[in-house]
Amino acid sequence: MDLYSSIFEIIDMRSFSNLWYWIGLAVLWSSASHWAMGVPYDLVSRARRVGGQAEQDLLDIVRINGNRLLYIVDVSGLAILALSCxxxxxxxxxGFFYGVEFAQAVFLLLFPVCFVMLINISAARKLRRTDPGLEIVTKTLNRCRIYTQxxxxxxxxxTSLWGMYQNFSIGALG
Incomplete structure (x- = not known):
């Protein structure tokens, strides 16, 4: 037995039984819920708590990120939609027709992020329609964060239910 087969026997390289996949899933959703519309949540709470320069920073970054996001959607949104589909x-x-576990894992990891992007785009459009003050911005970003969570x-x-099903079915076969 060579070194590579020993390593792959010790470390299971299937997606759903790999610890790194679950760590990546946790990090993905932790950071996605921390960054609503590209704005870190600690900036939102600091702007509400302190005001002044922190409030102005929040309004500026929301305006910049919202305009940037809507510009990307307006210019190349259709191409991004087509490539995503x-x-x-x-x-x-x-993944699900041919049974490739890695494709299942990537799909279950990335597909829900599309819904988060739609929520962010909707929030950016809403903030563009109104004259955003601190109250409207924090309410919109909080709603964005709750929906993302x-x-x-x-x-x-x-993902965990599907991963357990895959691990049990492969374990029963092997």
Whole structure:
């Protein structure tokens, strides 16, 4: 037995039984819920608590990130949508029709992030329509963060249930 087969026997390289996949899933949803519309949540709470320069910084970064996000959507949103549909259709077909576990894992990791992006785009459009003051901005970003956390909880639940099913079915076969 050579070194590579020993390593791969010790470290299971399947996606759902790999500890690094679950760490990556936790880090993804932790950072996604911390950054609502590209704005860190600690800046939102500091602006509410302290005011002054922190409030101005929050309003500036929300305006900049919102304009940037809407510019990207307006200029190349259709191309991004088409490429995303192609990518996720390919992953879903490979993963769930052909049974490639890595494609299942990547699909379950990245597909819910599309819904988070839609929430961020919707929040940016809402803030562009209004004259955003601190109250409106913090309320919108809090709502964004709560929706992201809900999507993350559902995503983690579905991913863990599917991962347990895969581990049990492969364990029963092997």
């Amino acid at each position: 192609f990518f996720f259709t390919g992953l879903a077909t490979l 809900i999507i993350g909880m559902i995503s983690i639940l579905i």
